[in-house]
Amino acid sequence: MSDLVAIVYPTEAKAEEVRQRLFALQKEYLINISDAVIATKTEAGNVKLSQIMNTTVAGAVSGSFWGLLIGVIFLNPVIGVAIGAASGALGGALTDVGINDAFMKDLSASLQPGNAALFVLVHGMTADKVLNEIKGFGGVVLKTSLDETKEQILRDALSQTSEAA
Template identity: 60%
Template structure:
């Protein structure tokens, strides 16, 4: 079962920095995420979602491929690519993977100030102690989680902790 974690950061840049750190941890197989989205509230009060993957672009690419194959069968590959890309883009735009977009927008609109950002992470699997150590001192305020109280408290302490100073070995 996946866990949802939503953390408020003062700026979109800080949220992006933390998301990149989490993605680096994923490359080291310390965490497996299903989605990582940054929601930002602009001066008009509208919420913009910064998704990891564009389902519209992925749908268009897949549709183009299948359209090309079908177009070759009917001796009109260009028409097939165009029709496939259009139908794939529409299907991709209507697809919502990971965290529900309406949920993220609704939660963000009510809970943060203009210019702040919320990092939503859907965690499938995690090596807790190593990930908490890597996220030590990044800041942020927990908005909502599906973690139990013990793990949520450990995350809160790690976010608030002062990062370890580099050792003075060899000085």
């Protein structure tokens, strides 16, 4: 079972710094991240999502490969690549992997312009070590699916940093 954690940071750069730190912790097998997205509210009030994977591009690349393969079989590789890339890009654009985009945009609508929310879908983690690594970055919990005890531990760790700064 995965847990969702959304933490608000004052800037997109700070949220990206935390996301990169979490990826480093994943390489150390301290956390297993299914998805990590940064939502930023612009001055105009729009919410921009910074995904870790562009499904449209991934679909186009995959579709091109399969289109080429099918095209070679039927002696028309150029048309196969074109049709494969187009269908793969369309399929990728319609695919929403990980955290639901509409959910993140709705939740991020309450952000102040310039602020960023880091949404992380965690499949498993060594909580004490991960918290120790991210508490120095501060942040405010926007939403979690953690139980109340774990959520309070997260809030306390983040607020200790905010008060010390």
